[in-house]
Amino acid sequence: MTADDTSDLAARLRRSLARQLVQAGSLNDPAWRKAVESVPRELFVGGAIAGATEYGGRWQVTHRDDVSDDEWLRLVYSDTTWVTQIDRDMVENGHGILRGIPTSSSTLPGLVVQMLEAARITDGDKVIEVGTGTGYSAGLMCHRLGDSAVTSIEYDPVVAGRARQALTAAGYAPTLVIGDGLNGYDKNAEYDRLIATCSVRFIPFPWMWQVRDGGTITAPLSGWMHGSAFAHLTLTDDGTASGRFLKDDVYFMIARPHDSPPLASPYLRGEKRASRVDPNILDDQAGLFVGQLAAPSAMKLGKGDAVILLDVATGSQAGTEADPQGGWTVRQHGPLRLWDAVEDAILTWQEAGSPHQSAFGLTVTRDRQYVWLGDPDGPSWNLPA
DSSP, rough: OOOOOOOOOOHHHHHHHHHHHHTTTTTOOHHHHEEEESGGGGGTTTTTEEEEEESSSEEEEGGGGGGGGHHHHHHHHHSSOOEEEEEEEEEEGOEEESOOOEEEEEEOHHHHHHHHHTTTTTTHHHHHEEEEEEEEHHHHHHHHHHGGEEEEEEEEHHHHHHHHHHHHHHHHOOEEEESOOGGHHHHHHHHOEEEESSBSOOOOOHHHHHHHEEEEEEEEEEETTOOEEEEEEOOOOTTTTEEEEEEEEEEEEBGGSSSSOOOOOOOOOHHHHHHOGGGGGGGSSSHHHHHHSSTTTTEEEEEETTEEEEETHHHHHHHHEETTTEEEEEEESSSSSSSHHHHHHHHHHHTTTOOGGGEEEEEEEESSSEEEEESSSSSEOOOOO
């Protein structure tokens, strides 16, 4: 295949991808469609990609030179997340099956544009992106808004360097910053929109200071149990921000400074009692999110009837199991009664009809950040800010 043939095929695949995203409902704004049809994703995925296998924690690496030009481009332009870094080592350094935890990826284009549309970015906006990753989403924003309107921050210097190379090759020159995105970037403030392509446990206060009154913060909210909700907050002139979670379910890697500490070994003790809720409810994404609100410094092991919660701050633990006589039992110890708190939150949620996360909202003030159910005066849980 000649260079011209490759270029033509890439252009056709970009148009095909855009049509696919429109049909799937991920892409609605004509301006973002033009960006998807124009920005060459093949420049951003690098020289190798890794895809999930049927075995958890194992990733199949495909190098650019291992396949034909046609096959490579079809992989690149599939609506798929391709892992580009595992345990902070670029996947192009490995071959075959790699084991480990993804630490950077080229997120599936459908989710990228879903995030951009959810943030309600429009012409004339000045945007800061937390989490450059491969640089593809920054490229889409540069195509629509212009280089001077886009600032993007990446924590990992190797990932940031690759993104800069890709953006330059694609003809874009946004402000690229290597550093902790949780601190924002005040030199280009104020921003109309802040969008995070990593999850956070709470809203960092520098974001509040750097987004203008009436501007928005759009970020996935997650935690150490991996429950998540999609926050879209509007800032007000009194220094607060508030908004209901969106209906979209989005999942991104958690920001490295917000990631969980090493997992302790469970050593359960304490008297058994009957559980007031079915532990299987924590296998439901909304139920898991609610349980996480009640025990924000706990990590979760297991699933189904057998769940273990470990609070890394206090050493508190709780474990459930099925009762042969019916129902479930729980055993817990430590200064925090983890399962008591989870039960209370789950029962409150169930009394409200067990709604999706979009029935909840988030309010950020100078004194506290809290998630509420129904409206800001309803039941609420503080975030670990």
